[in-house]
Amino acid sequence: MEFGVFILAQQRGYHQSSQQVIRNAVEQTMTAEAAGFDTAWYAEHHFNNYSLCPSPLMMVAHCAGLTTRIRLGTAVCVLPLYNPARLLGEIGFADTVSDGRLDLGIGSGYQQFEFERFGVDLKDSHSLFAEFYDILQAGMRDRIFSYDGEHLKMPPTAIAVRTVQTPMPPIWVTSGHPETLGRAIRDNHNLFVTALLNGLDAVKALRERLEGIAAKEGRSIDNTRFGFLRCGYASDNESEIMSYLDNARFQRRVSESLKFRRAQSEDGYLIKEEAGPNDMSLETMRKNLPVGSVNQVIDRLLEEISVLKPSHIALQTQLGDFDQKTMLRQIDLWGERIIPAVHRELKSKGGSARHPQRDDESAVA
Numbered sequence: 001m002e003f004g005v006f007i008l009a010q011q012r013g014y015h016q017s018s019q020q021v022i023r024n025a026v027e028q029t030m031t032a033e034a035a036g037f038d039t040a041w042y043a044e045h046h047f048n049n050y051s052l053c054p055s056p057l058m059m060v061a062h063c064a065g066l067t068t069r070i071r072l073g074t075a076v077c078v079l080p081l082y083n084p085a086r087l088l089g090e091i092g093f094a095d096t097v098s099d100g101r102l103d104l105g106i107g108s109g110y111q112q113f114e115f116e117r118f119g120v121d122l123k124d125s126h127s128l129f130a131e132f133y134d135i136l137q138a139g140m141r142d143r144i145f146s147y148d149g150e151h152l153k154m155p156p157t158a159i160a161v162r163t164v165q166t167p168m169p170p171i172w173v174t175s176g177h178p179e180t181l182g183r184a185i186r187d188n189h190n191l192f193v194t195a196l197l198n199g200l201d202a203v204k205a206l207r208e209r210l211e212g213i214a215a216k217e218g219r220s221i222d223n224t225r226f227g228f229l230r231c232g233y234a235s236d237n238e239s240e241i242m243s244y245l246d247n248a249r250f251q252r253r254v255s256e257s258l259k260f261r262r263a264q265s266e267d268g269y270l271i272k273e274e275a276g277p278n279d280m281s282l283e284t285m286r287k288n289l290p291v292g293s294v295n296q297v298i299d300r301l302l303e304e305i306s307v308l309k310p311s312h313i314a315l316q317t318q319l320g321d322f323d324q325k326t327m328l329r330q331i332d333l334w335g336e337r338i339i340p341a342v343h344r345e346l347k348s349k350g351g352s353a354r355h356p357q358r359d360d361e362s363a364v365a
Helices: 018-035 057-065 084-097 112-118 120-142 177-185 200-216 238-259 282-288 294-308 322-348
Strands: 004-007 039-042 073-080 100-109 145-148 153-155 170-173 190-194 226-230 312-318
Touching: 004 073, 004 226, 004 322, 018 039, 018 312, 018 322, 039 057, 039 100, 039 312, 057 073, 057 084, 073 170, 084 100, 084 120, 084 153, 100 120, 100 226, 112 312, 112 322, 120 145, 120 177, 170 177, 177 190, 177 200, 190 200, 200 294, 226 294, 238 282, 294 322, 312 322
Parallel strands: 004 039, 004 312, 039 073, 073 100, 100 170, 170 190, 190 226, 226 312
Antiparallel strands: 145 153
8 A cells, every 4th residue: 555645735815825835835745755655746727726736747856856765746737738749758857857756647627717728628628638648658658659639730759858767657547537547447557536525435436436447448446556535634633633624625615616617716816715515514524534533544544445445545735724834743643653554454454455567567767
């Protein structure tokens, strides 16, 4: 079982400067490495306070110089918003300066506000993503490649800076489209999934959905590596727990406002936090999530792992305006007590989470 930190880099209000938010993200990365986490993941969003990271690959390149061991991942690069030739070059550069520590998460995007400002039609996101997917694999596998698609066309092209990992960094796919997830399974790539703020029933339903998608490809989901994005917090301090849950709910409210075209802003930047049809009380969230004392969090994580059987858990650390010093202590706590306890328990049971090897398992050249 691998563990990562998922760093959204949110700004809940103007009491947080953009510089402070980014510095916090970098500091959380360095703390996660010291605490023994396997990966730090960076989101991509634009033009509002939901997330202040416009380029996860730039975050990877920057944090590569401040770390030595932890893997650095994009979660995710929103492919339809890129130029494929530039993206391939930047992937090669990020993997090079990180000495082969890049994990490449890719997705199709969902925020119309972003797509409009990049001049891309959101209704084309799925078909664009499919063509980008083709180009990325060809561009990293082949010295010279070309492409002739409906949306994207490239003459014979060579990418100057090649990835250190061969034939390519591990690819992680997130999508709401079962066809896209099925393709990732066929191509022996990894999946990134979430049950949002929902409880164990949703985790069970997620497992069943993944099993169904894999079965349609003639595969078992147990042979696919996938990561589980999850909110979780361990403390005996009630105010800390409630603050974390409040910031997690803020994150979902803003995300759903953007996804379902409900987003409102008084100044064109800060998105109003408004309850939606899927809103939950903090107490319901507490029951749903690995939140509570250290032992409660460990027990709940083990229960979710036994049901979902992921290979990786990505803990959401930077949400809203949660206190930075408190979060750094939380990251340390996971490294000192929670992650070792989960590893010990899984080892004693022979491992409840599978670690499948891929046919094209990336190697460091």
